[in-house]
Amino acid sequence: MFKTAVINLGCPKNEVDAEKLVYLLLKAGFPLVTEPEAAEVIIVNTCAFIQPAVEEAVNTILQLAAFKDSGLCRLLVVCGCLPQRYGVSLAQEIPEIDLLFGTADFHKIPDAIKNFSPSPTSAHRAGLITQPDYSYLHSVPQHITPPNAYSYLKISEGCNNCCSYCMIPFIKGPQQSVPLATLLTQARRMIADGVCEINLVAQDITAYGNDLPGKPQLTELLKNLLEIPFLGRLRLLYAYPHRITPALIDLLAREKQLCNYIDIPIQHISDPILTAMGRHARAEDIRYTLETMKNRIPDLFLRSTVIVGFPGESDDDFKKLQNFINEGFFDYLGVFAYWPEEGSRAAQFSKQIPEALKEERLQAILEIQQGLTEKRLQAEIGRTREVLIEGLSQESDLLLQGRTAFQAPEIDGVTYITEGDAAPGTLVDVEIHDCHEFDLFARIK
Numbered sequence: 001m002f003k004t005a006v007i008n009l010g011c012p013k014n015e016v017d018a019e020k021l022v023y024l025l026l027k028a029g030f031p032l033v034t035e036p037e038a039a040e041v042i043i044v045n046t047c048a049f050i051q052p053a054v055e056e057a058v059n060t061i062l063q064l065a066a067f068k069d070s071g072l073c074r075l076l077v078v079c080g081c082l083p084q085r086y087g088v089s090l091a092q093e094i095p096e097i098d099l100l101f102g103t104a105d106f107h108k109i110p111d112a113i114k115n116f117s118p119s120p121t122s123a124h125r126a127g128l129i130t131q132p133d134y135s136y137l138h139s140v141p142q143h144i145t146p147p148n149a150y151s152y153l154k155i156s157e158g159c160n161n162c163c164s165y166c167m168i169p170f171i172k173g174p175q176q177s178v179p180l181a182t183l184l185t186q187a188r189r190m191i192a193d194g195v196c197e198i199n200l201v202a203q204d205i206t207a208y209g210n211d212l213p214g215k216p217q218l219t220e221l222l223k224n225l226l227e228i229p230f231l232g233r234l235r236l237l238y239a240y241p242h243r244i245t246p247a248l249i250d251l252l253a254r255e256k257q258l259c260n261y262i263d264i265p266i267q268h269i270s271d272p273i274l275t276a277m278g279r280h281a282r283a284e285d286i287r288y289t290l291e292t293m294k295n296r297i298p299d300l301f302l303r304s305t306v307i308v309g310f311p312g313e314s315d316d317d318f319k320k321l322q323n324f325i326n327e328g329f330f331d332y333l334g335v336f337a338y339w340p341e342e343g344s345r346a347a348q349f350s351k352q353i354p355e356a357l358k359e360e361r362l363q364a365i366l367e368i369q370q371g372l373t374e375k376r377l378q379a380e381i382g383r384t385r386e387v388l389i390e391g392l393s394q395e396s397d398l399l400l401q402g403r404t405a406f407q408a409p410e411i412d413g414v415t416y417i418t419e420g421d422a423a424p425g426t427l428v429d430v431e432i433h434d435c436h437e438f439d440l441f442a443r444i445k
Helices: 012-027 051-065 081-093 106-114 122-126 168-172 180-192 218-226 246-254 271-277 283-296 315-326 355-378
Strands: 004-008 041-046 075-080 099-101 150-154 197-201 233-236 258-263 301-308 332-337 384-392 400-404 415-419 427-436 439-444
Touching (some): 004 012, 012 075, 012 150, 041 051, 041 081, 041 106, 051 075, 081 099, 081 168, 099 106, 150 180, 180 218, 218 233, 246 258, 283 301, 283 315, 301 315, 301 355, 332 355, 384 415, 415 427
Parallel strands (some): 041 075, 150 197, 197 233, 415 439
Antiparallel strands (some): 384 400, 384 427, 400 415, 427 439
């Protein structure tokens, strides 16, 4: 059987897909290698959400294609969002690609590799891309490799929000929630494998269940997950403000295993821009939701994302956003300059903003938020917090690395342990004694 390497690009949702693909490859008998130069088959799981992600994916594919001439590679496979979005044209542009699979087709990869015979036509290679149907993939387990202190649980695929700037519904299709019973089985398996923290992900976790029989809500899923023995903690990522219910807020306030952290992408605060974006919430709704959560949930940490330079964003619109961010609702903030994504409705809008002005506005918001984040993290010095130990630090093998409940994996910084020892996957109390940028430094108590 061919030695195979899986290269994953993109977000945590892609990471889940890659882990499921690895499970299927191992089940089919493929030996896995970590270095592409040692692989006979290279599989690239791609992202194509925005143009920079497309460019990263294409550049990565071209770099890996070189191993077909200089290494052991005999088969280059590309799957995920990039083939789903560009299909036949991708095969025509990069003839080194041998097989293409869409976002819901990667379970076909093991058999396709076994049965592959070279074909001169790119149409043959692109023929494995279908309209997304994720039902088969829901029950496929994830292969989680150590250190396995945390993992992502994808509770739905696709999206029904149809924001004017976004291509996700086109690429991923309409929302398809994973049945509740399937998610509970997956979570139990993760915990049995040593996972302590489960992070719920989807394009919109607060829309969970709307497409399922009986329409189970996110709160019902959370209550069931919280009953699983030995679950350490549960984190919510990508919760849309217009669907955050009083019941969800009450649950976050009451349940200690739910992290005092939630990621709520608002994208803007000016009503004309929110309307043009196709967002469902308006400024009054967003403010009410955030104020209610801050008042009801002790010690809550909030993350959000905003887009600056959207078509038609006036000086007044931007000033409203500046003032809102300056109010300090958010402890972490991702700021993006609007990109006129090919195929999106917003790319055809008039009053596109000059690139220089987009960058100026982006830097202005980043400067405001940097001060707010620094102030919040400085206030942590001297406090005792519970930290999930992940293992040795990536910066120094002399230090352990972990995360507090208000540090989401890969985006919010980490906590470095300068004194004391603990096993990966365990929750320990620490005293925070310093911070630098987004990272904390602590001693185990």
